[in-house]
Amino acid sequence: MEMIQSYKIRYPLPSILFLLHLLSLHLPSLAYTVPDKYFISCGSDTNSTASGRSFIGDLTSGNSGSFTLTGQSSPVRDSNKSTATPPLYQTARIFREQSSYEFVISSAGTYLVRLHFFSFSANLSAALFDVSASQVSLVDNFSVPNRSDSPLIKEFIISISVGKFPIYFMPQGSSFAFVNAIELFLAPENFTPSSAPLVGPAGSMGSYNDILSKALLPIHRINVGGPTLSPENDTLWRYWVPDDSYLFSRDTAKNSSSLSSRPNYDGFSEYIAPDLVYQTAKEMNINSNRASNNFNITWVFNVTKNAVHFVRVHFCDIVSPSPGALLRFNLYIYSNFSREINPYEKISRLAVPFYVDFVVDSDDSGIMRISIGPRQDSGNKTAFLNGLEIMEIMGELSKGARASDPKSTGVFVIVGSVLGGLVLICILGVVLCLGRRRRKPKAAESLGWSPVPVHRGGSTDSRMQAPEGAIFGPSTPILNLGLKISFSEIQFATNNFDMEKKIGKGGFGTVFRGTLRNGTEVAVKRSEPGSHQGLPEFHTEIIVLSKIRHRHLVSLIGPAINTLLPLQQVNLADWVMLCMKKGMLEQVVDASIRSEINVNCQRKFVDTAVRCLEEYGVDRPNMGDVVWDLEYALQLQQTPRPREPHEDSTADTSAMLALPDIQLLPSLSMSEEMDHMPILRVTGSSSFSQLEIQDAR
Structure with missing residues (x-):
């Protein structure tokens, strides 16, 4: 074996400090400012203003070079010119074939995309169409009711890279598509995480990665304990609705507010949620006349069945008299997952906003339950919640739509430029060391990913x-x-x-x-x-x-x-356990032999398998128990004695089995209250294994 000598290059500390100072002087400003593009008034030759945004007519010269239209489309205007209809919704662009707005993206990052629809005529309400972007279907079989009280706005959160970004409108059959207005603008840094804890109805499921490669569809945005917030009240022109209609029991919660002063953002972005979300909350409605105040506040939401959702929970302690109260409480998702919430884990100040992100897998009920409740180790035994967002995670974005973090990109480009010389020296040193090697490495298969x-x-x-x-x-x-x-x-x-x-x-x-x-x-x-x-x-x-x-x-x-x-070979254990919980154990057996399986044999076999999957070794049966249970399951299958499904298959074994010269007791599952278990010693049965096992596991 050849030795490769390593060389260390040392630089004086003052030089390094000067280099870092020089680097900081050249870093770009990373503060987020409210964007002014793209806000498009579709089918209009004039500009419109709505909630502080200036929407540019797509027929005006102000859009030169910012986007292009493809396919066959035409503008249309409301002939009634009703003064009750905002100017933004008095025009639209209709599409007779697959067409698109193609935008020029100059900064990579996470973008908010909003599509505005308003049927100002019966003709528009007859439209039936789809909308897609980045090879993800945003809306399917879509139609807009005629003359609704307010526009229908579809919002999406999408990571987009530099280049062209088309939004396609696709009529179905002989119908057509239309849109009144489009918003497409860059969101703040770290608006969406790349990963988050994954939670399901059964509890924690690890981590969900690569959120940024998916499109998000907000379906619930809740101002807990507060009023409706319109785009005029929100930093990013979002709608928030009150939480009262989602409470499982209204008697468990009461409203709290602190409207006299702004929250202490302390470096936290005010664009994540507006002041009014963090200045109002629901807290436990503690009543001294109750028999017990140890209860939870629960909210119930309708979500897409069997889908994955991104959930952001907002907190800001406006209920404690002082940080010294040491308030901490539990957040529950469904009933099998809990997370401790400690508002003072990082900062010992009141009214400091923070949020917690999760990815939640829904089941076929289409219901998601989120609760908060007190902890016994808390100095102040209450719980609170300020806001909640639930977004459906949609399909995979095309590679062209995914974007890297622009902040990280800018920093690394500058760091690479400043430190490039140092890296080059290191690379040359490595090359020189490798050049001294006499042996060439054996060829191996090259993998691209x-x-x-x-x-x-x-x-x-x-x-x-x-x-x-x-x-x-x-x-x-x-x-x-x-x-x-x-x-x-x-x-x-x-x-x-x-x-x-x-x-x-x-x-x-x-x-x-x-x-x-x-x-x-x-x-x-x-x-x-x-x-x-x-x-x-x-x-x-x-x-x-x-x-x-x-x-x-x-x-x-x-x-x-x-x-x-x-198929039928993936996640088999989880599927069997799910079927067992739902009382559908027969579904795990091949349909062609389902009628041949003794239900008691199957139940004993599955029970043995489930106990073998326990997380801790002390809870799992030893090998002697497993062998006995499996042999017993075989006897249940072979015995001609009929048994009812509700009968315990572990009872009355002597009536079924004739076992010569055998000393045994049932496994722990058959008699868990016994203090001592003898050694399983089998010597004379042709049906049973010839084993002598003590504490094998």
């Missing part, structure tokens, strides 16, 4: 992602599978990983349903950055699945950087 972390853990800080041309070492297993599938084939099969084809999520990433060009129906497991498993585990799974041969399990048929698995 490896999102799987090398080590365990889902932190994006600890993962190692291979750049283009990266070479994995000899520890990478060689997979001699009979079929290799191109990535483009997987994209075709899954419609470019359409979220509507999502069927589950495992430790390595999301699972999608798909159909290959030859008609084979498959499920694709796509590894993701920040997944909870490492590269060795990922390879191990591929190797194991490629060797499985069973008539009820279909083996792995091929890799294409992302793992490709046939």
